């Protein structure tokens with residue numbers, strides 16, 4: 001398995017932790033099993049103030065967006081990891097959900113989901129492919145329809161691939177998207193790559209073979225250069241991306257530099 005695929009167990013462990021709270025902002029009943037002991041160890045290893053909270057906020061933010069855009073019944077999760085939205089969310093039954101990730105991770109996930117008796121509320125189609133390679137061909141072969149608008153979700157991926165690959169990926173997504181398609185996901189700031197507050201976490205990720213490689217302080221420009229016009233951009237803690245989870249309120253204004261930062265975005269094909 002690729003080293004970076006272990007990070008899917010980390011984020012699943014974060015969803016498990018949120019799900020155990022009395023005031024959970026979503027419930028992922030499969031997360032604990034999917035994360036396993038390895039996920040719990042990684043969650044402790046990468047724990048930093050705000051990390052678990054951000055993953056919970058990101059999950060809920062994208063859950064809400066998917067619900068609001070339920071008119072888009074073709075959905076692709078780019079780097080789905082151990083995501084269980086196919087089970088958790090109330091989908092229009094005609095929805096087809098494609099999950100792209102490394103083939104070995106998805107094979108393992110399928111096996112575990114079957115063992116756990118997971119019941120999907122939509123048609124779920126796993127697509128094993130490298131997102132820095134010829135993924136769109138594999139997606140088409142799985143039945144994805146390029147003539148229909150797609151809701152693309154890129155969650156927890158873009159900082160694990162080099163900037164040129166991230167650009168090629170999102171440009172390709174725009175090229176193959178029908179009008180009306182939407183892209184939602186998250187980005188890290190460039191400050192997150194260099195800030196002293198991230199140093200220890202970054203060192204551990206490098207040690208584990210899954211370094212963060214790309215962040216930008218100009219997410220709107222980055223996305224527009226890839227063919228996507230941002231319609232919403234939030235940092236955690238802002239109205240619409242808070243859910244009473246963010247530890248620091250009010251959130252730092254965008255123009256305060258020197259601190260790591262996460263961005264949540266929604267964009268439409270330019």
Ligand SMILES: C[S@@+](CC[C@H](N)C(=O)[O-])C[C@H]1O[C@@H](n2cnc3c(N)ncnc32)[C@H](O)[C@@H]1O
Pocket residue numbers: 002004005006007008011012078079080081082083100101102105129130131132155156157160161
């Ligand atoms: C932090 S996890 C996020 C998973 C999921 N979206 C979530 O939020 O839980 C990063 C995921 O990116 C996947 N990934 C990283 N590089 C990839 C690549 N080049 N092709 C396909 N998947 C990749 C890993 O396998 C892993 O599942």
